[in-house]
Amino acid sequence: MTTPVFSGPIELLLNLVSSHEVDILEVELAPVVDAFVKEVLNAQGDLPLEQLSEFLLVAAILLEIKSRRLLPGPDQVEGDEDLVGWEERDLLLARLLELRAYAAAADLFVGLLDQASKSLPRVTGLDEGFVVEPPDLLAGVTPDLLVRAYERATEEQPTAVVDLSHVTIDAVSVAETVTVLAHDLPKRGPVSFRSLVEGVVTRLEIIVHFLAVLELCKLGRVSLGQGETFGDLQIAWIGDAPGFDAIDSGDLEVDDYDG
Numbered sequence: 001m002t003t004p005v006f007s008g009p010i011e012l013l014l015n016l017v018s019s020h021e022v023d024i025l026e027v028e029l030a031p032v033v034d035a036f037v038k039e040v041l042n043a044q045g046d047l048p049l050e051q052l053s054e055f056l057l058v059a060a061i062l063l064e065i066k067s068r069r070l071l072p073g074p075d076q077v078e079g080d081e082d083l084v085g086w087e088e089r090d091l092l093l094a095r096l097l098e099l100r101a102y103a104a105a106a107d108l109f110v111g112l113l114d115q116a117s118k119s120l121p122r123v124t125g126l127d128e129g130f131v132v133e134p135p136d137l138l139a140g141v142t143p144d145l146l147v148r149a150y151e152r153a154t155e156e157q158p159t160a161v162v163d164l165s166h167v168t169i170d171a172v173s174v175a176e177t178v179t180v181l182a183h184d185l186p187k188r189g190p191v192s193f194r195s196l197v198e199g200v201v202t203r204l205e206i207i208v209h210f211l212a213v214l215e216l217c218k219l220g221r222v223s224l225g226q227g228e229t230f231g232d233l234q235i236a237w238i239g240d241a242p243g244f245d246a247i248d249s250g251d252l253e254v255d256d257y258d259g
Contacts, residue, residue, distance in 0.1 A: 024062065024065050024066045024069055025066065025069055025070070027062070027066070029059070029062060029063060029066065032059065032062075033059065036055055036059075040052070172204055172205055172208045173208075174208055174211045174212050174215065177208050177209055177211075177212035178212045178215050178216060180212075181196075181209075181212055181213065181216060182216065182221065182239070185216075185222060185235065185237040186237045186239065188237075189236070189237070190234060190235065190236040191234075191235055191236075192232040192233060192234055192235070193209075193210070193213065193232065193233035193234075193235060194232050194233075196209065196213075196235065197209050213233075213235060220238070220239075221237065221238065221239040222235055222236060222237055222238060222239075223235075223236045223238050
């Protein structure tokens, strides 16, 4: 806060007023309140409640001191006497809050004791002559049974074997398909991919044919075109030689596609 006669925190202003270093009549309290309201608005609700209450307390004390100085009467007192009792009041308030906490704890214990008084403990034990005997865990166990149990636990267990005789595994090689297409495409001329795989049955073979066509395009032996979106893929052979002899198998950067 900043006033014509003081600049600093409001707590320091209260100390200076109480020690007669600053005259309360020379301090304008309206700018002090305006500065605090501006700070509250800038904080947007993030200002701690403790800081708010502390300012209100100090501002109320300053306002009371100044009002008494401005409106003197028969009960006029000195500035030091205005502050007498504040420390004792804070001490009494702290003790009151402490007593309230103890009273709340006492009420809680009373409730627990009242609830416990409604239950009755068992005061009688077992009937006379009633004997609890634990079961004999080795009843009926013979040495022969122990030997057979040990043999079953230590014998070698058979390894589970999964029968895969009914599963058919087709190995389709992209390199072999490239070789076949390199011999077939120069003779067929421009052809669509749909007609190229017309006689292919399985999806795996169609995928391998597509990878083989991409490999030939990568090697610069075929050109690919598509007239429209999602249209048929057109394939045309543009290789120098009509046969596969012009392609070195070492140029093929493909792996076998096993399905």
